[in-house]
Amino acid sequence: MKKDFVVIGLGRFGGSICQELTKLGMNVLAMDKNEDLVDDFSNIVTHAVVGDSTDETVLKSLGIRNFDHVIVAIGNDIQASILTTLMLKELGVKKVTTKALNDYHEKVLRKIGADQVVHPERDMGKRLAHNLVSSNVLDYLELSDEHSIVEISANEVISGHAIGQLDIRARYGINIVAIKRHSNIIISPQADEVIQEGDVLIVIGSDTDINRFEVKMLQS
Structure with missing residues (x-):
């Protein structure tokens, strides 16, 4: 329309x-x-x-x-x-x-x-900063002053593991709300879903928890 x-x-x-x-x-x-x-x-x-x-x-x-x-x-x-x-x-x-x-x-x-x-300049600055810290962070969308949605490319540290095995929600307080896999999107993936190399994880959580996940998991 x-x-x-x-x-x-x-x-x-x-x-x-x-x-x-x-x-x-x-x-x-x-x-x-x-x-x-x-x-x-x-x-x-x-x-x-x-x-x-x-x-x-x-x-x-x-x-x-x-x-x-x-x-x-x-x-x-x-x-x-x-x-x-x-x-x-x-x-x-x-x-x-x-x-x-x-x-x-x-x-x-x-x-x-x-x-x-x-705030186009501020928001672009945040996106760039996260991308500089980790090349696995593809996009960064601020939901509020404290929470964001982030697109993360699965690296060798997390690929090959089931979501439940990684225990991301318990360990880092963030949720994987979807997985982009080639031309498909898996909404609300189950705990037994195995993350594959090349997957793009769409995660939601507090900025503090997301930052902790980026540092601990994506740069290991």
Whole structure:
């Protein structure tokens, strides 16, 4: 089902979102104060407009409340980010996702009604750090400040062993919720499931327990 998106701020983050949403077949309106950036995206997105998102008149003229989702990807101007988010919610936009620059910024965004707040630089930093610590960590998704889901490539230490034999839940406090094996996905694998070389384990748990598992099991 096609949805209508607005992306405000066409820096690297906002620009990347525009490109991916367009590839997925969505209708995308891209907006920025910088005319050169808008020109760059005019042939990529459905519509590209030059405008100041902190001007309520501009937002109303776009019929902003009729869009399914607005992404505020403004770079380093925290004041503009906050004001834009506030006005979008006051104008009745159903869903607003805003990029936060720091934890304080996130707290303010949540208080004024942002539906989702993202930290692209922080999250990418966490993913990279985990990948640097262990090449077996393929992806890292933060669920909260203390819990995450991680994709881990099975190495020689754990492959060839049944899940119950490794006793990962009791020893490390994490759960294997699925196993990717070639083109198949095994959901909620049983204790007698033998981990094979090349399997990708999808595990969930606290960051502390996951880190302990990475160090003890994946680097042994």
